[in-house]
Amino acid sequence: MPPKKTKTKSKSTKGPASGTLLPRPPPKSKVKQSSKMKPKTEPKAKPKSKSSKSTASTGSMKKKKQGKEKEITRYYKLPCDNMKTKEDVVKAFGYTIEKQLDKGGFGTIFIASDNRKGVKVAVKWMDLGIADNDPRMLDTRNELTILEQVRHPYVIRLHCHFIVQIDGKNNMYIFMELADGxxxxxxxxxxxxxxxxxxxxxxxxxxxxxxxxxxxxxxxxxxxxxxxxxxxxxxxxxxxxxxxxxxxxxxxxxxxxxxxxxxxxxxxxxxxxxxxxxxxxxxxxxxxxxxxxxxxxxxxxxxxxxxxxxxxxxxxxxxxxxxxxxxxxxxxxxxxxxxxxxxxxxxxxxxxxxxxxxxxxxxxxxxxxxxxxxxxxxxxxxxxxxxxxxxxxxxxxx
CATH class of the missing domain: 1.10.510.10 (Transferase(Phosphotransferase) domain 1)
Known part of the structure; x- marks a missing residue:
């Protein structure tokens, strides 16, 4: 029996105010193609800062502002506002990263604590290079787009995700359900x-x-x-x-x-x-x-x-x-x-x-x-x- 296409409303809230929304991957990329679902959960909104150090938009981000593409994740260029380290952004989203679980070509998996719910989750960290068009960046956007669309009991559950740029490097964080087995x-x-x-x-x-x-x-x-x-x-x-x-x-x-x-x-x-x-x-x-x-x-x-x-x-x-x-x-x-x-x-x-x-x-x-x-x-x-x-x-x- 084919699956029923149900529309599930996200429980998302806004992330730290200075994060810039990245657009979804283009419809025709070299390897993968995107879906068109909206992003889901992010942490509760923080008070908007008046700092002038907020993230600068790239060309692709401008497309989003013009309404030509839909956002896929938040992007934080550090330092900005009251956040100076990657850990500051992770903390703003309500998580504390603990011990490493696994490491491979795909990135590094850690156990983290969801400080809002008091439960353990998994987080995948990836080095996405320094360029917005780095193939790793495009691949990750594709993965996030798919995860947002195929929410299902037999698909790993996605909690939230964001990119932190510091010292010229893009760091991707994807917080997911912890597969305890x-x-x-x-x-x-x-x-x-x-x-x-x-x-x-x-x-x-x-x-x-x-x-x-x-x-x-x-x-x-x-x-x-x-x-x-x-x-x-x-x-x-x-x-x-x-x-x-x-x-x-x-x-x-x-x-x-x-x-x-x-x-x-x-x-x-x-x-x-x-x-x-x-x-x-x-x-x-x-x-x-x-x-x-x-x-x-x-x-x-x-x-x-x-x-x-x-x-x-x-x-x-x-x-x-x-x-x-x-x-x-x-x-x-x-x-x-x-x-x-x-x-x-x-x-x-x-x-x-x-x-x-x-x-x-x-x-x-x-x-x-x-x-x-x-x-x-x-x-x-x-x-x-x-x-x-x-x-x-x-x-x-x-």
């Missing part, structure tokens, strides 16, 4: 692979999150990280699974006359999850690239192994993919066997020809996972309704 695949490395009954419930949640994105014409294109948030109401009884990392996501266009999908050109993604058409550098249907990645994700979930040997030379790897040369390592599976249903749905996703590969609507109705998907979808509707009711309640009390 960590990464799905690291979790099952510790606990062991699930049996099919539990595997279905995990996979159904991932399907639900990706189907929601596709309902907004957004393809993920890098489905290598799924996070766990403890919730005993989850259909699996332990965690809600959250799709995350939207830096390579893209808005999929359709031909006005025929409605046919406009094929993508950019070769991107994590090699383990990339479809054969990406290795062949062909134009591709970004939705079908996600379907292939879902097939890899399911195989990895049930075996902790990749269906294909990525240590092979590229030509041999591609031949194995196109020849569907993978087997189930039964000795590493929970039940020591694989059911016909699991075999069939995996083969449907790992079909090398994207035109013959099953589409997402067919997967969610596949007999192996249809019941679990329906349960995941129903729970997501319930959680969204409760969130909306909570927003309405807090507004009425205010």
């Amino acid at each position: 960590g990464n799905l695949y690291k979790y099952i490395q510790k606990t062991g692979v699930p049996d099919e009954a539990l595997g279905k419930k995990y996979f159904a949640q991932i399907l639900c999150g990706i189907n929601h994105m596709h309902g907004y014409n957004i393809a993920h294109r890098d489905l290598q990280n799924v996070l766990l948030v403890a919730n005993d109401r989850s259909i699996s009884g332990d965690y809600l699974l959250r799709v995350t990392d939207f830096g390579l996501s893209t808005t999929v266009k359709k031909e006005p006359a025929s409605g046919a999908i406009v094929l993508s050109k950019t070769v991107c993604g994590t090699p383990l999850f990339m479809a054969p058409e990406l290795y062949e550098k062909k134009k591709y249907d970004a939705f079908q690239v996600d379907v292939w990645a879902l097939g890899v994700a399911l195989y990895l979930l049930m075996t902790l192994e990749s269906p294909f040997d990525f240590k092979r030379p590229p030509a041999e790897l591609l031949a194995a993919m196109k020849g569907r040369k993978y087997e189930w390592p039964l000795e590493k599976m929970k039940e020591g066997a694989v059911s016909p249903g699991l075999t069939d749905i995996t083969a449907a996703m790992l079909t090398p020809d994207p035109a013959a590969r099953k589409r997402l609507i067919q997967l969610i109705n596949h007999e192996w996972v249809a019941a679990e998907y329906a349960a995941a979808h129903d729970l997501s509707d319930t959680l969204k309704a409760e969130e909306l009711a909570g927003v309405s309640s807090s507004k009425s009390k205010g």
Whole structure:
């Protein structure tokens, strides 16, 4: 069942007054395309300062003032007003950054305290270079735009974000929900692979999150990280699974006359999850690239192994993919066997020809996972309704 397109009102408030609003990424960037949703939460408004040191607008910021583009985040050039350090801006937004969790090419992840709500959150810090048109800046704007649009129980929750420029460097801060269960695949490395009954419930949640994105014409294109948030109401009884990392996501266009999908050109993604058409550098249907990645994700979930040997030379790897040369390592599976249903749905996703590969609507109705998907979808509707009711309640009390 396709996702319902509901309009969720943000609980946003204005950030520190001297922050300049940055515009959304241009409709046609080199790698990614943007959506058109408004930004969400920021901290409570601070008294406006009369200081003359407020942030200077760049050319792209001027476009926003002329009403040609919508804002995506706030930008603070330090020193300005009463803020002299990055920590001052973080504090003004109501957070205190604590210990480091992880570090990689994507940036550095820290645990932080939300001082207003008394809860722990995650914050991703990134060095975005010194130029407003730095590719890292454009990529981050794309990720924020996607996160704002695809708010959903099976997508990581965004709290707020802003850029601080100090000593000529742009520093991006993205405050998000803390995934207390960590990464799905690291979790099952510790606990062991699930049996099919539990595997279905995990996979159904991932399907639900990706189907929601596709309902907004957004393809993920890098489905290598799924996070766990403890919730005993989850259909699996332990965690809600959250799709995350939207830096390579893209808005999929359709031909006005025929409605046919406009094929993508950019070769991107994590090699383990990339479809054969990406290795062949062909134009591709970004939705079908996600379907292939879902097939890899399911195989990895049930075996902790990749269906294909990525240590092979590229030509041999591609031949194995196109020849569907993978087997189930039964000795590493929970039940020591694989059911016909699991075999069939995996083969449907790992079909090398994207035109013959099953589409997402067919997967969610596949007999192996249809019941679990329906349960995941129903729970997501319930959680969204409760969130909306909570927003309405807090507004009425205010």
